[in-house]
Amino acid sequence: xxxxxxxxRNLSVRYGLEAALKSVDLDIVRGERLAIIGESGxxxxxxxxxxxxxxxxxxxxxxEITWPALGQAxxxxxxxxxxxxxxxxxxxxVLTIGEQVAEVARRHLRLDWRQAYVxxxxxxxxxxxxxxxxxMRAFPHQLSGGQRQRVAIAAAIxxxxxxxxxxxATSALDVVVQAEIVRLLDGxxxxxxxxxxxxxxxxxxxxxxxxxVAVFRKGELVEAGPVRSVLSSPAESxxxxxxxxxxxLSTKPLITEVVS
Amino acid sequence: MTLLKRLxxxxxxxxxxVILAALxxxxxxxxxxxxxxxxxxxxxALLSPFSDPSLPLGTDRLGRDVLAGLLYGARTSLAVxxxxxxxxxxLGLFVGMAAGFAGGAIDEALMRVVDAFQIVPGFLLALAxxxxxxxxxxxxxxxxxxxxxxxxxxxxxxxxxxxxxxxxVAAARVIGMHPAEIAFKxxxxxxxxxxxxxxxxxxxGAILTEAALSFLGLGxxxxxxxGSMIAEGRxxxxxxxxxSVLPGLALxxxxxxxxxxxxxxxRALGHEGDSR
Numbered sequence: 001x002x003x004x005x006x007x008x009r010n011l012s013v014r015y016g017l018e019a020a021l022k023s024v025d026l027d028i029v030r031g032e033r034l035a036i037i038g039e040s041g042x043x044x045x046x047x048x049x050x051x052x053x054x055x056x057x058x059x060x061x062x063x064e065i066t067w068p069a070l071g072q073a074x075x076x077x078x079x080x081x082x083x084x085x086x087x088x089x090x091x092x093x094v095l096t097i098g099e100q101v102a103e104v105a106r107r108h109l110r111l112d113w114r115q116a117y118v119x120x121x122x123x124x125x126x127x128x129x130x131x132x133x134x135x136m137r138a139f140p141h142q143l144s145g146g147q148r149q150r151v152a153i154a155a156a157i158x159x160x161x162x163x164x165x166x167x168x169a170t171s172a173l174d175v176v177v178q179a180e181i182v183r184l185l186d187g188x189x190x191x192x193x194x195x196x197x198x199x200x201x202x203x204x205x206x207x208x209x210x211x212x213v214a215v216f217r218k219g220e221l222v223e224a225g226p227v228r229s230v231l232s233s234p235a236e237s238x239x240x241x242x243x244x245x246x247x248x249l250s251t252k253p254l255i256t257e258v259v260s
Numbered sequence: 261m262t263l264l265k266r267l268x269x270x271x272x273x274x275x276x277x278v279i280l281a282a283l284x285x286x287x288x289x290x291x292x293x294x295x296x297x298x299x300x301x302x303x304x305a306l307l308s309p310f311s312d313p314s315l316p317l318g319t320d321r322l323g324r325d326v327l328a329g330l331l332y333g334a335r336t337s338l339a340v341x342x343x344x345x346x347x348x349x350x351l352g353l354f355v356g357m358a359a360g361f362a363g364g365a366i367d368e369a370l371m372r373v374v375d376a377f378q379i380v381p382g383f384l385l386a387l388a389x390x391x392x393x394x395x396x397x398x399x400x401x402x403x404x405x406x407x408x409x410x411x412x413x414x415x416x417x418x419x420x421x422x423x424x425x426x427x428x429v430a431a432a433r434v435i436g437m438h439p440a441e442i443a444f445k446x447x448x449x450x451x452x453x454x455x456x457x458x459x460x461x462x463x464x465g466a467i468l469t470e471a472a473l474s475f476l477g478l479g480x481x482x483x484x485x486x487g488s489m490i491a492e493g494r495x496x497x498x499x500x501x502x503x504s505v506l507p508g509l510a511l512x513x514x515x516x517x518x519x520x521x522x523x524x525x526x527r528a529l530g531h532e533g534d535s536r
Binding site for chain 2: 052053054075076077078080081084085086089090091092093094095103104107108152157196221
């Protein structure tokens with residue numbers, strides 16, 4: 001077996017007295033699509049932010065994170081891209097869409113501004129923003145929520161990172177747009193051969209397109225495994241309860257499709 | 261410029277802008293309208309207004325042209341007011357950014373310095389400073405700035421503290437931006453609007469402080485200023501009230517104009533987020 005892309009060993013994170021993650025062990029395999037699933041407060045976002053080096057200064061981290069495939073600490077932006085939950089706040093309101101996407105490309109692909117703009121326009125087209133040339137000059141507030149999230153994704157993949165971390169990237173969007181964004185992420189990850197870390201509370205949404213799931217509860221990793229086996233025969237009662245809860249909701253078809 | 265359009269859509273912004281533009285033009289055209297030194301003796305002393313076409317607003321006790329004094333005074337007032345406010349804003353922005361961004365001990369230390377400046381009345385500070393260092397325009401500008409930089413510093417710090425926690429700052433960090441770049445490119449432009457709205461109030465305060473300093477004889481004696489004109493006219497207030505009233509009116513209109521402009525600016529900036 002090839003070395004994992006990223007290896008998390010005995011990772012604990014605490015904010016003051018409160019433990020957000022308790023001795024988590026997890027491997028991320030290169031090229032896989034891994035969903036981190038958990039309720040609010042399960043520590044899934046803390047894991048994502050720890051990987052990205054975004055934790056608040058007061059957070060205390062124990063354990064280790066290694067990146068065997070890179071051989072060094074990852075360079076933010078170049079080695080991984082990060083998509084935030086709310087595209088209304090993750091884009092700077094006073095910079096144009098073009099500037100924000102081109103900035104990433106300029107920084108990590110060593111392009112000059114003109115080339116970076118051309119690159120950014122191509123990216124906007126890839127994430128299926130209508131009229132990319134016009135969107136380049138627009139400010140974030142002029143776009144819809146779904147379009148903004150597409151822009152955020154374009155910025156995250158602008159430097160062709162090997163890993164894309166999507167932290168609740170669909171949670172602030174309505175169901176129809178959610179499905180579109182998931183389809184977009186799925187397509188991009190396949191085309192680029194990127195590794196995807198998809199963090200969500202929605203087990204049904206994730207199970208439709210990922211290879212592996214890791215279920216978190218109260219800061220602990222409950223179970224991890226291939227999506228089919230976890231969903232069809234969960235080893236832990238919590239996972240079973242999580243799946244059972246979802247069966248009652250409108251997302252039924254997605255679950256049954258995977259289970260059958 | 262959409263900001264200008266939005267500013268002109270508010271009545272107070274329009275009036276303020278017109279007043280300020282008129283003052284600016286008056287100040288700029290002063291040498292053309294009243295050539296020569298405004299402090300020279302231009303005619304008979306204490307000539308009342310509208311009695312001599314060549315001296316439309318009359319003369320003061322020493323026979324100096326009141327209109328020339330008002331026009332050149334507008335220059336001094338605006339120049340000193342804007343320069344002082346600009347230096348106060350720059351200093352305040354710099355200190356506020358540093359405090360908010362660095363946090364910890366640096367923040368604490370800088371904020372205690374800000375406290376120290378906020379508890380001393382700005383005017384007394386300026387008065388003490390000018391009387392110790394001596395009178396010259398740069399000193400007056402600096403003295404006024406010294407008393408007013410604390411407010412923008414505090415406001416900037418509060419803005420930075422809030423903005424640095426926003427997702428787009430985190431997003432800038434995950435694309436590998438340098439902290440200094442984040443400060444100037446991501447945070448500063450978003451922290452600016454409320455500080456900008458405060459700037460007009462600071463200009464108004466600075467103009468008043470400058471006038472008060474000149475009134476007390478601590479303005480540059482080689483420049484015509486409204487404060488010194490009011491002080492000059494004070495001794496003949498009963499017989500020639502116009503000597504104090506005219507520069508006083510000019511001062512009042514200027515400060516009113518600045519305040520209206522600031523009000524309009526605040527409203528225009530408040531609508532910034534609207535996608536209309």
